[in-house]
Amino acid sequence: MCFYDLEPGGLAPPGALPVARPAGLAPWQASRAAAYVERELERTIRVVELARAARLNPSYFSRAFKTTFGLSPQKYVVERRLTRAKRIMLTTDEPLCGIAATCGFSDQAHLSRIFRRREGAPPNAWRREQRQAAAVS
Template sequence: MSDAGNEKETTMSSLQDRTPFGAVPARMAPTLPNAMVAAALAQLLDEADRALPHNADAVRGLLARASAMLRRPAAPAAKRRTGRLAPWQESRVIAHIEANLQEPIRVEHLAALVRLSASYFARAFKASFGDTPHEYLLRLRVQHAQLQLLHSDVPLAQIALDCGMCDQAHLSRVFRRATGTSPSAWRRHHSRPD
């Protein structure tokens, strides 16, 4: 690989290391259809704009995520939909997950929302998003917890409940597995001195 290629990888790696969400492994970065990429990029840029005056680290993280989405190679159109959820199914499932993040969400219920069997849905979901439904849900819950830790002084026990975790210990286990640190240590590290 050329030096320019190595430099690009190093730059992306260093940007991801500075994100408030930590580095996101490539396998956890879902491949999305163009319309969803555009919507996700617009949302990331809006969040970055709102966070700019308050938290430069959050802005760097959001911009790194947007940059990674733009650099992800697109799958050929003919192969992209094979074995995946249809765009309307993806939208419906994601909207339901985001609206009910604090509630228990079962694969059977998600499958019923898009009129599929649970086993086929689980395979199609993984093909569409790169994660199993459970992994995807946990990742969203950790990101939601990170946002609350970053922007509020809410106790960890309440954040755990708001994120759909059973209790603070459950949040701590999942959070540590995803980020390599405990929620309280992550909050201390990312809080700005006043």
């Protein structure tokens, strides 16, 4: 377990006990977890599977994952799915229902709901705006 001092200057007040800070994933564990997400993005990814890839129990893995990546495993997976969806939208004319399936969303409505919440615009409108901006540049 890692410890850190209580004050920003690096010195703890006299008599203070060190406070435990959750340790992150080892580099090989982070790499394996990220690779597993990328490889299995099209299907449902469970924390238990990610933890198994990193050889940790799920509870500890979730805390360590968040310390390492700054996001919970579930949010990380959604972010990776959105990133892939954006890349596909910008480089192909594939319909949104196909993109949703390719990126692991349950259906087009799920992709649209998550996308609008994250980007502030529906996927087709975002795609149109991005392509227009690229055409002007």
